[in-house]
Amino acid sequence: xxxxxxxxxxxxxxxxxxxxxxxxxxxxxxxxxxxxxxxxxxxxxxxxxxxxxxxxxxxxxxxxxxxxxxxxxxxxxxxxxxxxxxxxxxxxxxxxxxxxxxxxxxxxxxxxxxxxxxxxxxxxxxxxxxxxxxxxxxxxxxxxxxxxxxxxxxxxxxxxxxxxxxxxxxxxxxxxxxxxxxxxxxxxxxxxxxxxxxxxxxxxxxxxxxxxxxxxxxxxxxxxxxxxxxxxxxxxxxxx
Numbered sequence: 001x002x003x004x005x006x007x008x009x010x011x012x013x014x015x016x017x018x019x020x021x022x023x024x025x026x027x028x029x030x031x032x033x034x035x036x037x038x039x040x041x042x043x044x045x046x047x048x049x050x051x052x053x054x055x056x057x058x059x060x061x062x063x064x065x066x067x068x069x070x071x072x073x074x075x076x077x078x079x080x081x082x083x084x085x086x087x088x089x090x091x092x093x094x095x096x097x098x099x100x101x102x103x104x105x106x107x108x109x110x111x112x113x114x115x116x117x118x119x120x121x122x123x124x125x126x127x128x129x130x131x132x133x134x135x136x137x138x139x140x141x142x143x144x145x146x147x148x149x150x151x152x153x154x155x156x157x158x159x160x161x162x163x164x165x166x167x168x169x170x171x172x173x174x175x176x177x178x179x180x181x182x183x184x185x186x187x188x189x190x191x192x193x194x195x196x197x198x199x200x201x202x203x204x205x206x207x208x209x210x211x212x213x214x215x216x217x218x219x220x221x222x223x224x225x226x227x228x229x230x231x232x233x234x235x236x237x238x239x240x
Contacts, residue, residue: 133195
């Protein structure tokens with residue numbers, strides 16, 4: 001189950017009674033709650049709920065790398081940007097992590113070329129089947145992946161065009177619908193299915209999706225070097 005994440009951060013949700021059938025994609029604002037169903041070699045302490053904030057063409061959620069413990073991802077489908085924030089202020093400013101202590105954010109611009117390249121390896125087929133999730137009639141989509149050798153694999157997701165940004169720039173780049181149920185593979189032996197459990201309309205404002213104060217921008221290259229040190233043993237011998 002291959003994913004084509006375009007952002008730096010890894011990724012990402014019952015309907016309230018009275019949800020308007022006239023809700024429009026790119027205009028809705030609120031909190032989306034997902035329940036998580038895990039399969040495989042499931043470790044203790046994995047989350048069973050996930051939240052996504054939506055304000056019209058923007059959404060935000062905790063980073064998937066640390067399940068939201070260290071940062072979040074902010075995606076703006078209007079200007080095609082993905083911002084990932086991380087709070088490393090707890091790191092000692094000495095030794096291998098010298099210069100890394102602080103609050104950082106990485107901004108990535110998603111070009112039309114990026115999307116086109118992704119769509120050469122992934123396609124979305126609306127099957128015509130539907131399922132009600134959290135009070136919304138959702139469409140089934142077959143997602144077909146093609147690897148470098150042309151071999152295909154597929155998975156099934158359910159989406160709606162009644163809410164959320166007009167395009168997905170994270171888990172399913174180029175998809176013009178909002179995810180209501182989808183799988184995410186964290187390793188060869190661990191998968192979670194995200195299913196919307198509740199929608200709280202009007203609970204989110206645009207300021208809730210802004211970068212918090214105290215964060216400093218860092219380049220993708222410098223951030224990647226930080227990740228090598230933290231998770232890949234990238235410290236030099238001089239640092240030992």
